[in-house]
Amino acid sequence: MTRVLVLNGPNLGRLGTREPDVYGSATLDDLRARLEEDAPEGVGIELRQTDDEGTLIGWLHEAVDEGMPVILNPAAFTHYSYALRDAVSIVTEAGLPLIEVHLSNPHAREEFRHTSVVTGVATGVIAGLGFDSYRLALSAVLRRIPAAS
Numbered sequence: 001m002t003r004v005l006v007l008n009g010p011n012l013g014r015l016g017t018r019e020p021d022v023y024g025s026a027t028l029d030d031l032r033a034r035l036e037e038d039a040p041e042g043v044g045i046e047l048r049q050t051d052d053e054g055t056l057i058g059w060l061h062e063a064v065d066e067g068m069p070v071i072l073n074p075a076a077f078t079h080y081s082y083a084l085r086d087a088v089s090i091v092t093e094a095g096l097p098l099i100e101v102h103l104s105n106p107h108a109r110e111e112f113r114h115t116s117v118v119t120g121v122a123t124g125v126i127a128g129l130g131f132d133s134y135r136l137a138l139s140a141v142l143r144r145i146p147a148a149s
Helices: 028-038 053-066 075-079 082-093 131-143
Strands: 002-008 043-049 070-073 098-102 124-127
Touching (some): 002 028, 002 131, 028 043, 053 082, 098 131, 124 131
Parallel strands (some): 002 043, 002 070, 070 098
């Protein structure tokens, strides 16, 4: 079975209640259900969330060690975590697809959100489409791994 890691950074565990005007009213459990519905037979979704930078980096190392493609919403770490950027680079340098996603469009928000230190080493970026950002990312990663094609 192909497993896809769907990793979420800080404060995304509060989806559904945090700024619903920006992030919507659906939860991470709702996202998991939608991605599992979209995943073809033989593809498992492992959705995780942490507010801890070190844990997120450890999960990216795990992706490399186990050959798993990644969908990553780095949340606030997007804008300043060079340690996370380096871990993302390890994933893509290993030949694994990693799609950076954002629920909202960072470029339509505060100036500090316009910069991503992750984008330059990610396979691609999808932003501003709510849960569809993740759904499109799932489609993209599956097209980039031979076993799931």
